[in-house]
Amino acid sequence: MSRVLVAYFSATGATAKVAAELAEAENADCFEIRPKQPYTAEDLDYTKKDSRCNLEMADEKCRPEMDGRIDGMSGYDVVFLGFPIWWGREPSIVDTFLDAHYFVGKTIVPFCTSGVTGVEKAAEHIRSIVGTDATVEEGRRLGADAAEEDIRLWTELLGF
Numbered sequence: 001m002s003r004v005l006v007a008y009f010s011a012t013g014a015t016a017k018v019a020a021e022l023a024e025a026e027n028a029d030c031f032e033i034r035p036k037q038p039y040t041a042e043d044l045d046y047t048k049k050d051s052r053c054n055l056e057m058a059d060e061k062c063r064p065e066m067d068g069r070i071d072g073m074s075g076y077d078v079v080f081l082g083f084p085i086w087w088g089r090e091p092s093i094v095d096t097f098l099d100a101h102y103f104v105g106k107t108i109v110p111f112c113t114s115g116v117t118g119v120e121k122a123a124e125h126i127r128s129i130v131g132t133d134a135t136v137e138e139g140r141r142l143g144a145d146a147a148e149e150d151i152r153l154w155t156e157l158l159g160f
């Protein structure tokens with residue numbers, strides 16, 4: 001049986017809720033990707049040109065510092081990777097997480113919450129970061145109020 005990890009970043013709680021439900025459905029370990037410097041409401045104000053989130057997302061190479069990391073990554077076969085969509089893709093702190101761990105031979109399943117944007121562009125970007133190390137599945141956008149049943153059916157379909 002595959003060993004499954006749910007790793008997620010959540011700035012305002014929506015993705016955290018979905019991640020907890022997913023971890024329960026998969027009977028998986030759960031890891032929160034935490035930035036060393038937490039995001040304040042001001043940092044998240046995307047209407048301001050110079051806000052922290054806008055500056056970070058404008059630079060594809062930006063890798064904000066993470067607080068902690070996973071020591072036993074080699075023990076997992078499948079990593080569900082969750083995040084809110086920021087400017088159409090995964091937040092830079094998720095890229096820090098990808099760079100900080102070894103994914104050879106693993107399957108990454110991206111999932112996101114968002115206002116409307118799907119996970120496709122993020123999945124593509126994640127693929128460009130991990131290269132041929134890992135298989136990156138299509139993934140899925142889950143509404144912040146995704147029903148447990150919906151999550152259960154999706155994970156059953158994936159079959160991990």
Ligand SMILES: Cc1cc2nc3c(=O)[nH]c(=O)nc-3n(C[C@H](O)[C@H](O)[C@H](O)COP(=O)(O)O)c2cc1C
Nearest residue numbers: 010011012013014015084085087088114115116117
């Ligand atoms: C900086 C920033 C950029 C965002 N960009 C998008 C976007 O491009 N498309 C979208 O549908 N939602 C966008 N959103 C909305 C978030 O994806 C959405 O509120 C998400 O569910 C928040 O998840 P969280 O509570 O786990 O942080 C953005 C939010 C922020 C703070």
